[in-house]
Amino acid sequence: MKNLIIVASVAAALALAAPAASAADIVHDAEYYILEAQNGERWVAEDGELDARLAELRQKHGQPPNIVYVLWDDTAFGAVGFPALQKNFGYSTPNLNRMAEEGINFTRMYTEPSCTPTRAAMLTGRHPVRHGMGVVGMPHEFSGLRAEEVTIAEVLSEAGYATAFCGKGHLGDIEESYLHNQGFDEALFTPMNQLTSLYNPMGNAANAVLGLHPEIYPPDPYQLDDPGLVPEGWVMNIEGTKGGESREWCGTSNECFDELDTECEKRITEFIRRNAKEGKPFHAQYWPNFLNFLAPEMPKRSVAGLKVAGAFPKFDAFIVRLMDELEELGIAENTLVIAMADNGPMVHSPPPGWGMLPMLYRGGKGDFTEGGVRTPAFAWWPGVIEPGQVVGDIIHVTDLYTTFARLGGATEHIPTDRVVDGLDQTALLLEGDTHGRRDYVHIYAGHELGATVKGRYKRHWIGAGDVAASGMPEAYFDLYSDPREENPMLTPLIHTQGQFNQMRARHELMKKKYPDAPNAKGIPYTGLANARPETRAIADRVKAAVEAMPFDVREYLEFEIPGSDSVGDWGK
Secondary structure, three states, X not given: OHHHHHHHHHHHHHHHOOOOOOHHHOEOOHHHHHHHHHHHHHHHHHHHHHHHHHHHHHHHHOOOOEEEEXXXXXXXXXXXXXXXXXXXXXXXXXXXXXXXXXOEEEOOEEOOOOHHHHHXXXXXXXXXXXOOOOOOOOOOOOEEOOXXXXXXXXXXXXXXXXXXXXXXXXXXXXXXXXXXXXXXXXXXXXXXXXXXXXXXXXXXXXXXXXXXXXXXXXXXXXXXXXXXXXXXXXXXXXXXXXXXXXXXXXXXXXXXXXXXXHHHHHHHHHHHHHHHHHOOOXXXXXXXXXXXXXXXXXXXXXXXXXXXXXXXXXXXXXXXXXXXXXXXXXXXXHEEEEEEEOOOOOOOOOOOOOOOOOOXXXXXXXXXXXXXXXXXXXXXXXXXXXXXXXXXXXXXXXXXXXXXXXXXXXXXXXXXXXXXXXXXXXXXXXXXXXXXXXXXXXXXXXXXXXXXXXXOEEEEOOOOOOXXXXXXXXXXXXXXXXXXXXOOOHHHHHHHHHHHHHXXXXXXXXXXXXXXXXXXXXXXXXXXXOOOHHXXXXXXXXXXXXXXXXXXXXXXXXXXXXXXXXXXXXXX
C-alpha cells in the first residue's frame, strides 16, 4: 500500500514539475469557451487593468496577498449576513454580519450539495465527479482524495506561500488524502465528519440507538464478528507536517471533539502571527467542526435556544478576533478573507432541536435544488474590496481555486492536463457586481448531473420527463419568479430547451475527452507514527481476510458498490 502512495505522490510531483502554464493554457469546461468568445475582448482589457492593480498592491506590500479561507457546515443562505432575517429566528452573528457589510455579500455562491464534495471542489478547483469525491465520506470506506489531484495548497506552495489547514477535513481516511500530504505545510484535521463523535462510548450512551460498543450493551451471542461493524481503531483527528510524520491527535473522546475548534483557532492564529513576523505570504484554511452532535447541554446563547443558533456565537467571536488580529499585525490590507458555508442545512431528518432552517430556498443538504447549494458567503479585504457590496453574479466554490492562484501569482502552477472547472473571479472581487466571469453552473448529485443553471433559468435533469398537458416535459424553472423551484414553467422551456441541451452536450463531450476518475482507495489510518494497536489491527484484519478469498486487496478496495452514490438523509 505504501508503494502505491509513493507512486501516486510521484505522479503528483511530476504534474507540478510540468512546463509553466499561463491562464490561456488552463483547460476549462466547454461553457467557458462560449463566454470567452462573447466577452473575450472586454476581459482582456479588464485583465490588463487588474494586473496593473495587483502589481501596485504587491509593490506596496512587498509580497502577494495573504489568503484566509473559512468554511463551516450546513447553513442556509440568509441565515448569516442578513441581520433582519436573523431577528426572525432569534439569534445574531454580528461579526460575520460586519464582514459582509465591510466587504462583499455574495447572493449566488454555489457549492456542491454536501460536505465532502464541496471541500474537494474547493481544494482542487474541479467538480468532485471528476475525481470520485462526489459523495459524503463516511468512516471505514477505505477511500479519499487522490494524490494525483493538485490542490490549491500545492499551487500556492510552489509560488512561495506558507500553507496551513486546521479543522474538519472530511476528505478521506487513507494516507494519501491526509492534508499535509496534499500540499499543506502543517495540518490538524478530522479525516471524516462530525458523526465520528458518535462512535465512542459516550456517543453510545447519549444515543442508545447506535449500539456500537459492547460496553454499552450486553454481549450478543449471535454477533460473531468482533469488534463488529465499527472497529475500535477508528481515528478522529490526525496532525502532521509536509514530508514529516503523521500522528493521531488527542483521541476519540467527546472532549477531544469539543477541543478541536479551540485548538484550531489557536493554531491558525499562531500560524498567521509567525508568517506575518517573517514577512512570508501565507494561505490559511480553517474549517471548524462547529457543532457537536453530542452536546445536548451546550450553553444556550440565543433567544432561539437551538443548537445552531447557540453555537454560532462562539464561532462568530473567533471571526472578530481574526479580523482584529490582522489589523493589529498591520496586514489586513494585504489579506483576503473568504468565509462561507459548505452546503445548505440538514433539513431532511435533522436531529431534534437543531434549528437547521431552509429559509428562502427549497431543500437542503444533499439536494440539487437551490436550498442545497446556495450558501452564505463573504469576501473581506480592507482597502481593496469596496465595502457594502451585495453582488448577484454567479460564483461557484471551484472559482476560489483559480482566483486564489491569480492573486498569489501562481497561475502557472495550475495543471493543464485536466479540466479545471474553477474560473478566475478576480474581476468580481476587485471590480464588484456584474464583473463575474460565469453565468452558469452544473450541479451534481453524487455522480449524476442533477441540474444546470444558466442566468435566471434552471433545468432539472434528475426528475425531468413528467409530461404536462402541452406534451412537453416540465423541468424548467425561473429562479427570479420561482426561487423555490416549485412551479415548472412552459415559457422558459420554449426559449431555453435548445440552449440547455447544447450546454449538456458540450459538457458531456468534454468529459468524454477528459474522463472522470475514481477516488483513491486504500487501507485507512496507515502511516500514523503513534497508531494504537487496535488501529493497526484494521489493516491486518482486512488483509488477512482478503487473502483467504479469490481476489486481491486492490480489486476489493476498488469495487464499485451499486447505489453507493446515495447515503440517505446525510447527503448525496
